[in-house]
Amino acid sequence: MIGFYTLLYKELLRFWKVSFQTVLAPVITALLYLLIFSHVLEAHVQVYLGVRYTAFLVPGLVMMSMLQNAFANSSSSLIQSKITGNIVFMLLPPLSYLEFFSAYLLASVARGVVVGLGVFVVTLVFTRLTILHPLWLIVFAFLGTGMLGTLGIIAGIWAEKFDQLAAFQNFLIMPLTFLSGVFYSIHSLPAFWQAVSRFNPVFYMIDGFRYGFFGVADVAPQLSLLVVGVCFVALSALTLILLKSGYKLRH
Amino acid sequence: MGATPAILVRHLHKHFGSLHALQGVDLEVQQGEFFALLGPNGAGKTTLISILAGLTRASSGSAAVMGHDVVRDYRATRKALGVVPQELVYDPFFTVREGLRIQSGYFGLRRNDDWIDEVMANLDLLDKADRNMRTLSGGMKRRVLVAQALVHKPPVIILDEPTAGVDVELRQSLWAFIRKLNEGGHTIVLTTHYLEEAQALCNRVAMLKQGRVVALDSTANLLKSIAERHLCLRITPDTLPAGLAARVVSHIDGLHVLALDHYADMEGVLAQLREAGVCIQDMELTQPDLEDVFVQVMGAS
Numbered sequence: 001m002i003g004f005y006t007l008l009y010k011e012l013l014r015f016w017k018v019s020f021q022t023v024l025a026p027v028i029t030a031l032l033y034l035l036i037f038s039h040v041l042e043a044h045v046q047v048y049l050g051v052r053y054t055a056f057l058v059p060g061l062v063m064m065s066m067l068q069n070a071f072a073n074s075s076s077s078l079i080q081s082k083i084t085g086n087i088v089f090m091l092l093p094p095l096s097y098l099e100f101f102s103a104y105l106l107a108s109v110a111r112g113v114v115v116g117l118g119v120f121v122v123t124l125v126f127t128r129l130t131i132l133h134p135l136w137l138i139v140f141a142f143l144g145t146g147m148l149g150t151l152g153i154i155a156g157i158w159a160e161k162f163d164q165l166a167a168f169q170n171f172l173i174m175p176l177t178f179l180s181g182v183f184y185s186i187h188s189l190p191a192f193w194q195a196v197s198r199f200n201p202v203f204y205m206i207d208g209f210r211y212g213f214f215g216v217a218d219v220a221p222q223l224s225l226l227v228v229g230v231c232f233v234a235l236s237a238l239t240l241i242l243l244k245s246g247y248k249l250r251h
Numbered sequence: 252m253g254a255t256p257a258i259l260v261r262h263l264h265k266h267f268g269s270l271h272a273l274q275g276v277d278l279e280v281q282q283g284e285f286f287a288l289l290g291p292n293g294a295g296k297t298t299l300i301s302i303l304a305g306l307t308r309a310s311s312g313s314a315a316v317m318g319h320d321v322v323r324d325y326r327a328t329r330k331a332l333g334v335v336p337q338e339l340v341y342d343p344f345f346t347v348r349e350g351l352r353i354q355s356g357y358f359g360l361r362r363n364d365d366w367i368d369e370v371m372a373n374l375d376l377l378d379k380a381d382r383n384m385r386t387l388s389g390g391m392k393r394r395v396l397v398a399q400a401l402v403h404k405p406p407v408i409i410l411d412e413p414t415a416g417v418d419v420e421l422r423q424s425l426w427a428f429i430r431k432l433n434e435g436g437h438t439i440v441l442t443t444h445y446l447e448e449a450q451a452l453c454n455r456v457a458m459l460k461q462g463r464v465v466a467l468d469s470t471a472n473l474l475k476s477i478a479e480r481h482l483c484l485r486i487t488p489d490t491l492p493a494g495l496a497a498r499v500v501s502h503i504d505g506l507h508v509l510a511l512d513h514y515a516d517m518e519g520v521l522a523q524l525r526e527a528g529v530c531i532q533d534m535e536l537t538q539p540d541l542e543d544v545f546v547q548v549m550g551a552s
Contacts, residue, residue, distance in 0.1 A: 006356025014344045085340035089350075089399065091306055092334055093357035094326035251267070251307045 004099035007090065011107030015073055022069070022111060027118040030065045034058070034123060037183060047185045048216050058123045059210040060182035063144060065119045067202065070112030070145035071152040071173050074104045078156025079165050091250065097243035101153065101236070108149025109142060116141060129213055136221055137212025140228065144205035147232040148173070153239050157248050176202045186218050201231045255318040257282045257407045257438035258303065263312035265298055265462075272298045274462040275312070280440060280455075282317075282406070285433050287449035287470075288442045289545060290459035296442045297337060299459070300411050304334045316407055330358060333405035337412045337442075341384040341392050347371070348380045350395065351402055358403035370398045373428045390421050397425065401432075408432065409440045414448065426452060450474075450541040458548050466548045470541065477539035477547060482509045482520065485533040492527040495520060511536075 015022040038054040045053045081087040090100065131137060151173070159165040180202035186194050197203050198219075208224030211217035217224070243249070258280040265273040273295045280286045288296050301307035302314050305325050313320065319327035342350060348367070355363035371377045374394040379387060384395065397413060410429070414422045430452070433439045443449055449456060449470075456473055458466040466473065481500060484507045491499070491507055498509040498520070511517060517536075524531065 002359045002361055003357050006353055009356070010345075010353045013349075017344055081342075084343070085336075085338050086342045088306065088334075088336055088340060089342065089354060090357065092304055092329060092332075092400075093354070093403075094329040094359070095357055096326070246308065250305065251301075 001099075003093065003095045004103050007095065007099065007103035008106055011073075011077060011103055012110060014077060015107070015111050022073070023115055023118055026065050026069050026115045027122055030061045030119040031122050033061055034126060038126065045184075047188070048214060051214055051216075052127065054127045055129055056185075056210075056214075057183065058120070058127060058129055059213045060206050061123070062116045062119045063140070063206050063209045064177050064180075064182045066112035066116035066141060066145050067148045067177055067205065068173065069115040070108040070148040071155070071169070073108040073111040074149050074152030075156040075159070075165055075168070076152075077104070077107075078153065079159050079162060082156070082160070083162070087249065097240060101240055101243055104153050105146060105149045105236075108152055109145040112145030112149065113141060116145075131213055132215040133212045133221075135212075137209060139225065140205055140209040140212060143225075143228045143232050144202075144209065147201070147205075147228065147235060150232065150235045150239050154235070154242065157239075157242055160248070176200055179203075180206050181218065182206055201227055204228050255282070256280060256315075257284065257317060258440065259313075259315045259318075260299070260303075261313045263299070263302065263314060264310045265295075265302065265307065266310045272462050273302075273309075273312075276459075276462070276464055278457060278464060278467070280438060282438050283433070283436060284438055284455055285430075285453045286438070286440045287453035287456045288440060288459065289446065289449060289456060289541075290442075291549065293461075294459040295462040296459055297411055298462075300334065300409055300440075300442070303328075303409065304332060305329060330403060331406050333400035333403065333408045335397050335400045335408075335410045335413050337415070339389060339392050339396070341387075341395065343383070343385045346381050346383050347376060347387070347395055347398075350384060351398055354399045355402045360403060363402060366404065367398075367402065370401050373424075373431075374398055375424060390417055393417055394421065394425070397428075405437070407438045407440070411442050412444065413441070414443060414445060422448075446541040446545055456541070458545065460549055466544075473544045474539060474541065477543055478512060479539065480511045480514065481537045482511055482517070483507070483533075483535040483537060484509065484531060486524070486529045486531055488529065490529070492523050492529065494523050 034057060037057055042053045047053070047056045081090070155165055155168040159168060179197065180200050181197065186197045186203065189197065204224035204227040207217045207219055208221050208228065211221040256279045258278065260276055260278040263273050263276040276299060288299070290296050298307060302309050303316060303321060305321055305328065308322070315321065316328045317331040319331060321328045345353065351367045352363070355367065371380060374397060376394055376398060379391055384392065387395070393413065400408060413425060429439055441449065441453065453470055455469050457464050485505055486507065489505050495509060500508040500510050509520065
């Protein structure tokens with residue numbers, strides 16, 4: 001277990017040492033989204049009865065920031081270690097693939113949650129939200145960051161160059177997070193795009209997370225939990241298989 | 252010497268696509284040995300080390316460290332093994348001490364500062380302990396790599412070209428430390444292109460060529476395998492008797508190098524010089540070194 005704790009500590013220390021980029025920068029980005037979108041749409045859009053647009057937007061932004069940063073943490077750490085070659089420091093010791101996986105996963109969750117808290121605290125300046133179902137909120141925060149952290153491990157193992165990782169981020173992670181109902185309810189979409197959105201697991205994370213705040217959502221939180229839970233377990237299993245086989249790490 | 256070999260490799264093959272990097276390597280290194288793994292670039296040295304370290308998987312055959320199979324018993328293998336990789340890698344996020352503490356933790360060691368300090372002291376790293384890895388020179392980074400491989404006091408230590416691009420001072424202090432570890436019972440396996448280092452340090456040598464072991468013997472036996480000695484002469488007048496022409500290896504700037512098949516040939520050479528009335532200014536008899544053996548072995552096979 002000491003091996004696992006050490007790897008987790010190393011991963012936490014890594015992002016903490018550069019918290020200017022890893023925490024402050026995403027909080028500012030989220031703040032900009034909030035300022036711009038609430039300025040443009042506050043007077044025009046009301047998604048749920050009695051919920052102002054700015055209030056509607058906050059949970060989506062918090063969750064989006066958490067997900068993107070959870071992904072960024074594991075993927076960028078792994079690709080940097082692979083490209084600089086210091087991944088051998090983790091491959092030579094007797095760390096099991098399970099320890100390796102859990103440490104990278106938990107560090108990603110931690111970074112996601114820290115960024116999410118940061119974004120939430122900053123948005124308190126603009127709008128005060130009451131949290132109706134804190135347990136649902138916590139469950140979706142952990143499962144969502146866990147799933148994206150896992151996806152980051154897969155991307156970090158698979159990518160051999162920074163531009164391959166960037167492609168993964170730009171062509172998969174960004175569309176999934178942006179087209180997930182962060183800025184709108186999918187009920188405002190045409191039927192076709194509503195149906196497409198229902199194939200996006202990130203939609204369920206955002207929707208379930210939002211339910212934790214408002215007690216209303218586009219789909220039932222139980223369904224969201226099921227979808228997110230199944231995706232998380234499936235991706236974790238895939239990651240463990242990759243790690244166990246040594247895919248792209250041990251030739 | 253323990254009963255279990257420090258390293259045991261049997262019929263090891265490795266294919267990288269169409270490249271047959273290891274073609275049935277058999278090797279046994281006993282505990283306490285100081286062993287050299289020599290060969291030209293691409294001979295398979297690093298591939299063999301990577302398989303022992305679990306960084307690469309063999310296509311077929313088996314490898315064990317201290318009796319532990321490198322695949323089945325990977326945890327025990329890696330605890331028994333300290334590897335200094337050939338590439339000069341480092342983690343730019345951490346200081347030297349942080350890096351060494353983290354590396355200890357990976358091996359399951361929590362409070363390891365006494366040993367870390369001892370290793371740093373032996374490698375002249377103490378004054379760099381709290382410097383970030385990024386700010387260190389290449390030689391210093393190399394020292395840290397050696398220190399990292401030793402945090403868990405592994406019984407078997409593999410150094411993959413540890414002195415490539417390293418200054419004389421570090422080489423000497425590094426070898427003094429490695430020797431001390433070897434005397435303390437650690438098994439040392441080393442690859443290097445500096446054959447005089449291998450000759451001075453190692454009691455046994457394996458030579459690899461294109462994925463095969465082409466020579467495996469004690470350093471002393473390998474040196475004995477070359478009977479030919481060279482006799483270097485400066486003479487006045489600077490003309491060799493015609494009878495010695497067949498022995499000439501080279502003649503540069505008045506230095507005649509003659510080949511002797513045996514020590515006993517010396518007598519005849521001197522007699523011929525005396526008869527010709529040649530006066531010897533300077534004379535040196537050179538021993539064959541590991542480099543001569545290496546050239547012969549690589550040329551022959």
